[in-house]
Amino acid sequence: MIRRPVLFLLPVLFLSIATAALDACSALDPYATVARIAHPGQPTGQRVGICYNTLRTTLPQVQAEAQRECAADTTAQQFETDWYLDMCPLLLPARATFVCVPSGKK
Numbered sequence: 001m002i003r004r005p006v007l008f009l010l011p012v013l014f015l016s017i018a019t020a021a022l023d024a025c026s027a028l029d030p031y032a033t034v035a036r037i038a039h040p041g042q043p044t045g046q047r048v049g050i051c052y053n054t055l056r057t058t059l060p061q062v063q064a065e066a067q068r069e070c071a072a073d074t075t076a077q078q079f080e081t082d083w084y085l086d087m088c089p090l091l092l093p094a095r096a097t098f099v100c101v102p103s104g105k106k
Contacts, residue, residue, distance in 0.1 A: 028053050030065045033087045035097045036080065046100040048076060051088035062096050070100035077101055 035049035048069040052062050059078075066076035076098040088095045 028056050028091055030057050030062050030092070032065065032069045033095060036082065036095070043077075043079060043099045043101070046070065046074070047079075048098045048100060049087060050096045050098065051092040052094050052096065053092050054094045063098075066096070066098040070098070073103055074100040075103050 030050050030052035033049040033051045035047035038044060038047060048066045050062050050065050050069075052065075063076060063078065066078070070076045077100075079097045079099050081094055081096045083093050084095070085093055
């Protein structure tokens with residue numbers, strides 16, 4: 001027979017193992033996706049979308065990921081963030097949209 005305190009700890013143990021497994025794999029790392037469409041009056045240029053988890057990923061990490069997607073002679077400037085979940089999964093619900101602008105122009 002299993003004692004009640006042990007039964008109480010089983011869900012906690014399972015949740016801890018599941019969380020560690022998600023952290024161990026790169027399931028929560030930011031990655032490039034489709035950017036939002038530019039509307040009239042918005043900045044032009046190459047647009048980059050980055051899916052990320054707002055609780056686990058810092059804004060400099062998101063910026064670095066966007067910069068990797070931009071051309072070498074451009075700088076990724078964040079334009080907007082949305083949480084529509086149409087291009088990003090539930091674990092990475094935020095999508096930051098960046099515009100790649102020439103490095104001398106800000």
